[in-house]
Amino acid sequence: MRFAAVLNQDGGTLRTTDMAAFAERLRQTLEAVGHSVQIDIVTRREVAAALEKAVAKRNVDVVIAGGGDGTVSTAASLLMNKKKALAILPGGTMNLFARGLGIPQTLDGALTSFAEGEVTAVDMASANGRPFVHQFSIGMHARMVQLREKMDFGSRLGKMQASVRAAWATIKNPRTLKVSLTIGKTEIITRATGISISNNLFGEGHLPYADDPAGGLLGIYVSVARRRRDLVKLFLAMLRGRWRDSQHVEIHQADKAILKIHSPTKKFSAVMDGELFGLERETVIEIHPGALKVLVPARNVQTKAA
Structure with a gap:
């Protein structure tokens, strides 16, 4: 196969990696089994343009995205419904999508x-x-990311520590949103401290990532916890992957959901694949089955086929 690699030298573990030495290992590993590879080492600001360039190349079969969730999400967006495949070098803090792919x-x-x-x-x-x-x-997740972005951290561990501090600050002063959520023919109207919608249902017993990345359904999580102690319990349940054990979260599945914000606040934020952006009062969330080709370890393909 013909590879084009874009490595974000400012992302997660890559920030403390000897990039020249790693790029040489990348080249040797792929060429040793007959593949070819073009490698581009870039800064965070250059990632999007470098990925666009790699995706546009005709003589490339697989685009390697090296970095955190933002880098991977950008690459996946560019490769959606394309013939080229995405390969993920997990250089971020949690690498949750990569974990789901094995x-x-x-x-x-x-x-x-x-x-x-x-x-x-x-x-x-x-x-x-x-x-x-x-x-x-x-809700809470977006608020946590907003607070974390104001903190200084220079490493993966530092970002994890900042996330914990931001989570505690959010839990100490919880805010609610009046929302309606339409799932199929059902409309849910509630005041929620947080709503998360995942690309396939999170698995149980581990960090929040999907066990089946080709399941064809959104996972929809509505936090109904409002008291501080209940929010702490929910946060700990989330870290342990015990969503279904928590009485403070409602879980649904669907291929489409419509979220409407009814709170009077003028501006809202959402977080998507770790990145903040402005939220409209009505958002349609949909799943797109089989829309992304990915390169995974061969045994994972064999296991799913069996």
Whole structure:
């Protein structure tokens, strides 16, 4: 296969990696089994343009996106419904979409998996036409990201610590939104502290990522917790992957959901694949089955086929 790699040197673990040495290992690993690769090492600001350039190349079969959730999400958006496949180098803090695909969580482990990997199709989702691969959230999660973005951190560990501090600040002063959520023929009207909609239902017993990235349904999570102690319990349940054990979250599945904000506040924010953006009062979230081709370890394709 013919690869084009875009490596975000400012992303997560790549920030503290010898990029020249790693690029050489990438080249040697792929060329040793007959592949070819073009490598572009860029800054965070240059990622989008570099990915657009890689996707536009005719002589490329697979685009490698090296970086965090933002880098991966940008690459996936550009590759949605394209013939080219996405390969993920997990250089972020949590790498949740990569985990769902069975990608090894070390950079060198991921490289080895690419050498003998196979292409399969997985789902994507969108919010008012804007694609995402992992999760769309409003309420507490968006507030937490807003607070975290104001903190200083220079490493993956630092970002994790900042996330915990931001989460606690959000839990201490919870806010609610009056919303309606239409799922099929059912309309839910509630005051929620948070709503998250994932690209396929999160699995149980681990961090929040989908066990089946080609399941064809959105996972819809509505937090009904309002008291501080209940929000702490919900946060801990989320980290342990015990969503279904929590009495403070309502879980639904659908291929489409319509979210309407009825609170009087003029401006709202949502977080999608880790990035903040302005939210409209009405948002249509849909799943797009098989819209993204990805390169995964060969055994994962074999297991799903069985």
